[in-house]
Structure formats: C-alpha cells, structure tokens
Amino acid sequence: MxxxxxxxxxxxxxxxxxxxxxxxxxxxxxxxxxxxxxxxxxxxxxxxxxxxxxxxxxxxxxxxxxxxxxAGRGEHLDETDLYGDVRTALAALRDLGVRVVIAGNQTKKAAGLLRALDLPADLVATSGEWGCTKPSAEFFTRVNDVAGGALPRETVYVGDHPANDTLPAAAYGFRTAHLRRGPRGHLWAEDPAVAAAADWVVDSLHDLVDIARRENDL
Structure with a gap:
C-alpha cells in the first residue's frame, strides 16, 4: 500500500x-x-x-x-523550470488518493517560489525551513512527520541523488524510487548500491502513477 x-x-x-x-x-x-x-x-x-x-x-x-x-539576480523559479510530467503526474497521484508531499534541500525562498507555482501537492517544505538537510536522519524524520499518518513502508521517497535521496530514505525505512533524471540520476541508476536500496528505478514521474495503481490494487 x-x-x-x-x-x-x-x-x-x-x-x-x-x-x-x-x-x-x-x-x-x-x-x-x-x-x-x-x-x-x-x-x-x-x-x-x-x-x-x-x-x-x-x-x-x-x-x-x-x-x-x-542585486536582484537571485533565485528564480517559474513554470518553465518544471519538468513536463510534474503537474500531470502529481495531479494523477492525488486523484488516486495518494498524499503528495514536496520536500528537498532548498532555501526558504525556494519554498515560497514553489508554493507560488500552485502545484498539485498537499505540502511543500524545504530544508531551509526545517533547519536540517538531507541526508540526515533528522530530515527524514521530518518527512515522516508530514506524511499524513502513513507508515514509513507506506511512504515512497522519490529523487535523483543516491547519497541524498535513495540510500538515506531507504535506511530510514521508506520505500524509494530512484529517478533517472539529471546528471546524478542517469549516472548512478545502474549502481549496485542504488539497485539494492531502490524499490523502483523510474524514467518518468508518470511511472509512479502506474506503480501506485498496482500497489493499491486500483
């Protein structure tokens, strides 16, 4: 589940x-x-x-x-910075009744910029707001706190970075999906440690929709 x-x-x-x-x-x-x-x-x-x-x-x-x-040349995020599958995949997951949380190593300003995009997510949080960063256990404890009552084995952490995402999330007890995206995502997708820790290696966020359907018998 x-x-x-x-x-x-x-x-x-x-x-x-x-x-x-x-x-x-x-x-x-x-x-x-x-x-x-x-x-x-x-x-x-x-x-x-x-x-x-x-x-x-x-x-x-x-x-x-x-x-x-x-100098007015700082962080900026707008719709063009999103990968093309983000809105549709997150919306589809919520339609399946899955709680969608966004939580990563970013600044407080980035949190505000992300919220301004009005993504189909139940919660947006960043390390800058929490005062702790991945790969610390404290960060993943905060993730567990905002999972809406889901147990760790009912929670999937998705990311491209083995050392910050897949490995520490799995060590905490979450299920994990390694995303083959970005330099690290592609470079480490076939790494034995990643293969051992990840429940899934996915190429698109839409893959997670199919996984959720299968795991939840929908």
Whole structure:
C-alpha cells in the first residue's frame, strides 16, 4: 500500500539549468564552463557546490548568494523550470488518493517560489525551513512527520541523488524510487548500491502513477 509519495525538488521536479546559468552569469564565466564543472564533480561523487569552488577557490557561497539577492539576480523559479510530467503526474497521484508531499534541500525562498507555482501537492517544505538537510536522519524524520499518518513502508521517497535521496530514505525505512533524471540520476541508476536500496528505478514521474495503481490494487 502506498499512502504518501514525497518528492525531492532539484532534478526531480525542476531542472537546474537556470540555477547554474545564473551562477555562471554572476561569476562572469561561460555557462558551458560551469555546466561542465558540475558534471565533473558529480562524476567524482562530490558536492555540486564544489563546481563553484573550482572556479573561485576562496568563494564564500553564502555571502555571494546574499549579494546576488541584493542585486536582484537571485533565485528564480517559474513554470518553465518544471519538468513536463510534474503537474500531470502529481495531479494523477492525488486523484488516486495518494498524499503528495514536496520536500528537498532548498532555501526558504525556494519554498515560497514553489508554493507560488500552485502545484498539485498537499505540502511543500524545504530544508531551509526545517533547519536540517538531507541526508540526515533528522530530515527524514521530518518527512515522516508530514506524511499524513502513513507508515514509513507506506511512504515512497522519490529523487535523483543516491547519497541524498535513495540510500538515506531507504535506511530510514521508506520505500524509494530512484529517478533517472539529471546528471546524478542517469549516472548512478545502474549502481549496485542504488539497485539494492531502490524499490523502483523510474524514467518518468508518470511511472509512479502506474506503480501506485498496482500497489493499491486500483
């Protein structure tokens, strides 16, 4: 039985093209250069932010983020940032009676931007609001708290990032769906650790609708 499905945000619901493009523009480097560096650190299993540190070793990312916001060149999300299957898949899940939650490692501002998109979800929350980040057990405890009473084995966490999503969510006791989307999603989809931890590896959010129907005998 699946009562609740919880979605990561970056490269699960929204693609990160604009995010990295804005950083490249701010730092005054070609967008392709930063994109390539992001790919390199992903392949090495490093944090995305290391791509910024490769460009500017002494960068204070928090200070630069604040400067971007002050200059009116900060975070932005609109309909064009969503993957094409997001609205239809989330709406279909809710029509099946599944609780839909969005919860990922994002800022407080990102939470507001996501809520402004009026997605078909029961709840939107971010690490910036909760004061804890993936892959910590505290984050997944908060996920469990907002699952609407669903037990961990009745909850599916969906994401593209093995170290932040699939592995820690499975360790907490949730069922997991590894999404083959974005650099990490594609790169690690065949990894043995991911295959062992994930209940499903999916190529589209619409796959989750079919999974929910089967698991709930609908």
């Amino acid at each position: 699946i009562k609740c499905i919880v979605f990561d945000i970056g490269e699960t619901l929204v693609h990160d093209d604009r995010y990295w493009a804005l950083w490249a523009d701010w730092l005054g480097v070609p967008r392709h250069t930063l994109s390539a560096l992001v790919g390199a650190v992903v392949a090495q299993g490093r944090d995305n932010a290391d791509a910024l540190r490769l460009l500017k070793p002494d960068i204070d990312i928090s200070a630069e983020y604040a400067a971007r916001e002050a």
